[in-house]
Amino acid sequence: MNEDTKKEIERLIGDYKYGFKTETESLRDTGKGLTKEVVEEISAIKEEPGWMREFRLKAYETFLEKPLPAFGPDLTGIDFESLTYYRKPSERSERSWDDVPEEIKNTFEKLGIPEAERKFLAGVGAQFESEVVYHSTLEELEKQGVVFLDTDTALKKHPEIFKEYFAKAIPARDNKFAALNSAVWSGGSFIYVPKGVKVDKPLQSYFRINAEQMGQFERTLIVVEEGASLHYVEGCTAPVYTTESLHAANVEIFVKKGGYCRYTTIQNWASNVNNLVTKRAIVEEDAHMEWVDGNIGSHINMKYPSCILKGDNAKGTTISIAFAGENMHQDTGAKMIHLGKNTTSTVISKSMSAKGGKVNYRGLVHHAPSATGAKTNVECDTLILDGESSSDTVPVNIVKNNAAMVQHEASVSKVNEQQLFYLMSRGLTEEEATEMIIMGFIEPFARELPMEYAVELNQLIKLEMEGSIG
Amino acid sequence: MAGLRIENLHAEAEGHRILRGVDLCIDAGKTHAIMGPNGTGKSTLASVIMGHPRYKVTEGKITLDGEDVLAMTTDERARAGLFLAMQSPAEVPGVTNSDFIKAAMDARREGEKNIPLFRFIKQLDDAVAALKMREDLPHRYLNDGFSGGEKKRNEILQMRMLHPKIAILDEIDSGLDVDALKIVGDNVTAMKDGKLGLLLITHYQRLLDYISADKVSVMMQGRIVKTGDESLMKRIDTEGYDWIKEELGIEDERVVPDDDERVFLEKCATKEALE
Numbered sequence A: 001m002n003e004d005t006k007k008e009i010e011r012l013i014g015d016y017k018y019g020f021k022t023e024t025e026s027l028r029d030t031g032k033g034l035t036k037e038v039v040e041e042i043s044a045i046k047e048e049p050g051w052m053r054e055f056r057l058k059a060y061e062t063f064l065e066k067p068l069p070a071f072g073p074d075l076t077g078i079d080f081e082s083l084t085y086y087r088k089p090s091e092r093s094e095r096s097w098d099d100v101p102e103e104i105k106n107t108f109e110k111l112g113i114p115e116a117e118r119k120f121l122a123g124v125g126a127q128f129e130s131e132v133v134y135h136s137t138l139e140e141l142e143k144q145g146v147v148f149l150d151t152d153t154a155l156k157k158h159p160e161i162f163k164e165y166f167a168k169a170i171p172a173r174d175n176k177f178a179a180l181n182s183a184v185w186s187g188g189s190f191i192y193v194p195k196g197v198k199v200d201k202p203l204q205s206y207f208r209i210n211a212e213q214m215g216q217f218e219r220t221l222i223v224v225e226e227g228a229s230l231h232y233v234e235g236c237t238a239p240v241y242t243t244e245s246l247h248a249a250n251v252e253i254f255v256k257k258g259g260y261c262r263y264t265t266i267q268n269w270a271s272n273v274n275n276l277v278t279k280r281a282i283v284e285e286d287a288h289m290e291w292v293d294g295n296i297g298s299h300i301n302m303k304y305p306s307c308i309l310k311g312d313n314a315k316g317t318t319i320s321i322a323f324a325g326e327n328m329h330q331d332t333g334a335k336m337i338h339l340g341k342n343t344t345s346t347v348i349s350k351s352m353s354a355k356g357g358k359v360n361y362r363g364l365v366h367h368a369p370s371a372t373g374a375k376t377n378v379e380c381d382t383l384i385l386d387g388e389s390s391s392d393t394v395p396v397n398i399v400k401n402n403a404a405m406v407q408h409e410a411s412v413s414k415v416n417e418q419q420l421f422y423l424m425s426r427g428l429t430e431e432e433a434t435e436m437i438i439m440g441f442i443e444p445f446a447r448e449l450p451m452e453y454a455v456e457l458n459q460l461i462k463l464e465m466e467g468s469i470g
Numbered sequence B: 001m002a003g004l005r006i007e008n009l010h011a012e013a014e015g016h017r018i019l020r021g022v023d024l025c026i027d028a029g030k031t032h033a034i035m036g037p038n039g040t041g042k043s044t045l046a047s048v049i050m051g052h053p054r055y056k057v058t059e060g061k062i063t064l065d066g067e068d069v070l071a072m073t074t075d076e077r078a079r080a081g082l083f084l085a086m087q088s089p090a091e092v093p094g095v096t097n098s099d100f101i102k103a104a105m106d107a108r109r110e111g112e113k114n115i116p117l118f119r120f121i122k123q124l125d126d127a128v129a130a131l132k133m134r135e136d137l138p139h140r141y142l143n144d145g146f147s148g149g150e151k152k153r154n155e156i157l158q159m160r161m162l163h164p165k166i167a168i169l170d171e172i173d174s175g176l177d178v179d180a181l182k183i184v185g186d187n188v189t190a191m192k193d194g195k196l197g198l199l200l201i202t203h204y205q206r207l208l209d210y211i212s213a214d215k216v217s218v219m220m221q222g223r224i225v226k227t228g229d230e231s232l233m234k235r236i237d238t239e240g241y242d243w244i245k246e247e248l249g250i251e252d253e254r255v256v257p258d259d260d261e262r263v264f265l266e267k268c269a270t271k272e273a274l275e
Helices: A003-019 A036-043 A050-065 A104-110 A115-121 A135-144 A151-157 A159-165 A175-184 A417-424 A430-446 A451-465 B040-049 B075-080 B097-107 B119-132 B150-161 B178-191 B205-209 B230-239 B242-248
Strands: A147-150 A190-191 A219-224 A229-234 A250-255 A259-265 A274-283 A288-295 A302-304 A308-309 A315-324 A329-338 A344-353 A358-367 A375-385 A390-399 A405-414 B005-014 B017-027 B032-033 B056-065 B082-085 B092-096 B166-172 B197-201 B217-220 B223-228
Touching: A036 A050, A036 A175, A050 A175, A147 A151, A151 A159, A151 A190, A151 A219, A159 A219, A159 B082, A159 B092, A175 A250, A175 A274, A190 A229, A190 B092, A190 B119, A190 B223, A219 A229, A219 A259, A250 A259, A250 A288, A259 A274, A259 A451, A274 A288, A274 A315, A288 A329, A308 A344, A308 B092, A315 A329, A315 A358, A315 A430, A329 A344, A329 A375, A329 A417, A344 A358, A344 A390, A344 A430, A358 A375, A358 A405, A375 A430, A390 A405, A417 A430, A417 B075, A417 B092, A430 A451, A430 B092, B005 B040, B005 B197, B017 B032, B017 B040, B017 B197, B017 B223, B032 B230, B040 B075, B040 B082, B040 B197, B056 B097, B075 B082, B082 B150, B097 B119, B097 B150, B119 B150, B150 B178, B178 B205, B178 B230, B205 B230, B217 B242, B223 B230, B223 B242, B230 B242
Parallel strands: A190 A219, A219 A250, A229 A259, A250 A274, A259 A288, A274 A302, A274 A308, A288 A315, A302 A329, A308 A329, A315 A344, A329 A358, A344 A375, A358 A390, A375 A405, B032 B197, B032 B217, B082 B166, B166 B197
Antiparallel strands: A147 A190, B005 B017, B005 B056, B217 B223
16 A cells, blocks of 8 residues: 555544534545444434434444354354445445446346346446335325334334334344444335234335445334234345445344234355345234245354244244355244244244355244143254265254244255156256256245246256256 | 167166166157066166166166257157156155246246146046046145055156156056046056057056057066066966076066165055956
8 A cells, every 4th residue: 555545544433433413415435434424424424313322332332342143153254353344325326337247237138137137236326216106106005104214214204113122122232243234234125014904915125225235334123013914025036246245134023913024035246245145023912923045145144033932822834044155154044032932933944055165054943831732843954965065954943831832854965866867768868867856846936926036046046057067 | 769778778777787788779659568476676677767866877778869958868768759657756846836836837848838738737637537536636645644555656757748658657657546546547548549658567466457459578687687578467467576586597587675675554455456
């Protein structure tokens, strides 16, 4: 680094340190690294109420105190000093389409993603003009009293609901990355479904997609009131390209008595992104929470969607797939915490690894002393596609009462030679046959997806598999 | 003449020599039955013809209408017109029968358009009815949770849909009750169109009550030791194989190591079942 550059950096840092409060308008981002000042700055830019500012600052302290997780993939490579924690949405669009890697462009092409969406997904366009397209859907929801906003706007417009639920499922002290998110969160979705309202069509984040939403530290808060129901589809199957290397989101869901919520995600972050996400639902009496969770992208991915089955007869379901290709480590699973009587949970996990990827299932089932009559079924299957790839299953089952039942089934297999021979003996090439076996393997997951997502998922897996056979 | 020619075929698996010089012709339009006690290499022969990766051919030749079969991969053999109805067909969960069969049909229409969907559905429905299978077969997963008899009928259903030149039926009669055997027999017989070459591998004469054979061969010690017509089969049915062993001076007819012996929990098709 030469002297001029150093001076330039000092000038910029100096600017940032002392000038940000008065020069908010011209501020592009909060610079690299995280300090108390950066947290205050984020809160100031967003013109937040004092309680949120205090919450963020406290979370920041917690983030500093908390160690990295003591399990799973090695995260010591994350350089927190080199990250930028807040960037104005308008600044994110400064990247040019030419800078987007060919690989990502090709995938868009092969998936047939519309032009406008491509630019958005690649982080080139700041605003995807989706609100126009989905205007009538949104209007209909509004009439039913459903609130569907980005989380920042929701804090301004619905402070009472917000304060009642925010960070009640995932306290900042939960883990290091939940604390980080709590300190610097920005964007995400806020959904409130009033008592008895059944949202019949899946609600998609596409409807309200904007740069804020696709941020690194998004925060989602969903409240499904008594007897209401919701299916929310977050993100998309298309690869999301970003130059930032960390995505740490928090998703909190509250399902009230007799309510139903399904949360579908397929994450397909670019291979430079570490995806460390905390997802948790609190499920009341007779309510049902379903996580449908697909993990196809990112470098290191740690995600264990949880259900706290608080009320009697509450139900929790997690259906997930994870695919680890070259240079990928998927450490995913599910957590089911049974507190209420006769609570039931089901976990179906399908994992695949190829081209040296590593895919782990890590799960927790906990039946508390109060959870008499609780039942859990866990089924995790793994398919290892070549000799370089690997997989581990790490289930933890804790049962603290005598009237509960846990079933755990696990299988690990290679692509079965007999199946392959059978399909090939009917004229399918080795590649077609392998693909068919894999599609069959993930079918229990794919059939839970809305049609267009299932089609895209199949396409993606095929693309990921290219060149890994023979 | 058109058909499958096998000359002096030798093959081994995991160091065991199993096929030791098989000579066999299956002419187009003809049916050839191979009988023999357990462990003499009959099923190995079927697998080797189809190119199962477990077996290594060490000597000999296989041609189909003059084309070198051994130079082809398994899928190429299938597209060239070979079909093997397997003894224990694999189960493939998550893949529906109709998706699989359509993919197999499209695979052999190289350079042509895929089969139109409505025509395919019609053909499949007809085949399901002809084999008296459950109507929801197209939507069920491939052999997943099928009974032994259902699996066998599903093999014949695929054969009907794929129109092979040469079909090898490997113990298609095992695990079938009398009614199912009749359905399978009638369907296979209906497919004989003067061009289809059939190789039937069986332990029992009973199958030949439903599908008539032009030639019957006996396999022992990994090769064909005797060939005749249906009267040979009838004699085996009443007297067993000992007379052949005596005639040929064979003491141990087996070539497949004991630990490779297949165990069937299904009911075998026995002559007693008929009575």
